[in-house]
Amino acid sequence: MIRSSILSFFLALITISVSAQNNFYNQNNQVLMQDRYDKIDGTPYLLEDWGTAVLYPLKGESLRHAKINYNGTTGTFEIVEGDAYIELNAALYNKVELNYKGKTYTFVNRLKPDDVTYYMVLHEGKDYLFLEHFEADLRSQGANYGVSADQEKFVPVTNNYVWKDGTLHDINRNTKKIVSFFDSPALKKEVKNKKLNLKDDADLSAALSYYDQRQEKKN
Template sequence: ILVHRYSVLVLLKRIMFKLYLSHYKFSLSLIFLCLFLTGLAAQNDKIAFTNSKPVDDKRYSDIKGSPMYFKDWVTGKIIRHDALIYEDVLLNYNGYTRTFEIKTGDEMIELDGDVYLRVDVDAADNPDAIDRIPTEHFAFQKNLHSRFSDQFVIILFAENDVMLIKEFKVDIAKHTIQDVGKAIDFKDFQRKEIYYLKADGKLTSLRYKKKVILGAFDSPEVEPYIKEHKLRLKTEADLIQLAQFYSTLD
């Protein structure tokens, strides 16, 4: 009987040990699976930027001014052509290269413009950049019109088939000045902001001239509205307000 009991105990111990090993192997499998999925997620992030290239922060050290749209990095959302979205990305738009640059840690990279369709920047997330974000929701988008080819342009307002667009681009100009009998050469960035009204599928270039604006916002109700609200038509805010009103007209 004692031998039988001993055999039973040994058998029970073996069963328990096998169960322990099975549980241990299962736990290890879960750990390895988690590590694999984490690595895969990180790999997917890298895949999203595989066509991008590193940026040298001293590349413009010999040029005065800045080609960047914002004074500093802002937080935004990046949307790819395949609808994949990246939230809370530190970014800025380079008007000279016409590309977006993002910051990850201490590294800066230039995004491949062929991969990305739209970048959204909200005023609430960027209180320090409010002077460059005139509306609550601010967007850079490609493929809005053949005039812009495949370049990003800024959507200042869009509603009821009325869209106010801003094109931001930067060129480099060379200068020579005379200083105490010698010539000094230098370069600087020349920033340009061009506004357009897109309404009923038609794109019209805008200037801060009343005649041009009345020709674009083609309605007899526009001029009385301008007078009533004392719009000087000299600021971006005036154009946005006028576009908002124009979108309400039949």
Template sequence: MKNLLFLFIFLSSGAMAQYEILPFGDVIRTPIKEKKYTDVEGTPYLIDKWSKGKVTLINGKHYQYDSLKYNLMDDKLIFVDAGKMMYFAEPVAKFELMDSKSGNYLKYKNGLPAIDALSNTSYFQIINDNKAGLYKRINKSITESKQYGSAVVIKAFHTTSSYYSLKNGIFSKIVPNKKSILALFDDKENQFDEYLKNQKVDFKNDADLDKIFTYLNK
């Protein structure tokens, strides 16, 4: 009986160790086939090339990868294993993708409240994750157009961005401008005016928005 108990514990610990090494379950043996948009100009991905990145699964485990892509059309993260494209079997709570142009990591997470046509599994880019946070949602869709006098239909990926704020449990869509930001920090109008006098601010620049929210969250 003791030998059987020892064998059970040994096998159980071995299975757990294997899970640490291969955290993706059956998806390892179920590669996905990339959907080709051969007649569409552009790319369905946030970054077309494979990127280095970091992944946090919903169970709290962390992993690093050399080959990640975020498909904006499917709102899913994919990776490469043994030359094959895979989805994650365990839900991904957070991920970071390296932007080769800047060398910085673009940070994403889900779990935010459902809004518009988006659910709590939808991913948002983290611009500022403070008490009053700012998040960006990037969408891609396929548009069709014709040049003047031509019967040829041109299909292309169209990218749109929206900004959302989470404060006191309220998740709302905002326009990144002075008026909308002041509505979130209505008790800091004087400080904000002073900040804008001393800082050159581009409300269309995510780095500037991050600095504004960091300052106003103090």
């Protein structure tokens, strides 16, 4: 379970009351063409379908929206209102809780004050965040026989990071690399004994929760 301790370190305190003021979404946001990806293979979106979300703006009350997804090509969230697709201005929202099929994905930005890149929080420790960044790269598949232009496709790419002491550390999503980063013999033993695969989100959370408990006992 993601706690609020480290997130509150760099997120502004936000009122949790919810409002449904749809006109707010149209302020400083961009209306998009619905058919802009029709000729490209694959999808730029994180989710297969549209989810729901709570948006936390830098100022004002939190907002709910019933149709939302994350676009890995633009690095922004998109909502659907009627027939309109709207790209939300990332500078306005420093936290998004995206809900899809019973699972909640928490996104944060402004790890540094001027950085609006969104990262998904996979685990929150006392003094660190284990993060994932999703992108959808647009690549050429090469020209096919009888086709004059190259066909483009979206290719999903994920990168992982640990945010600690104000620094974003690149980390390979590899069990040995993660254990090495945290430099804990107890964690290494736990992962080995439980045969945890840290490429799996549930195993990662279990391992880091164990690490957190050990750190608390030390302190």
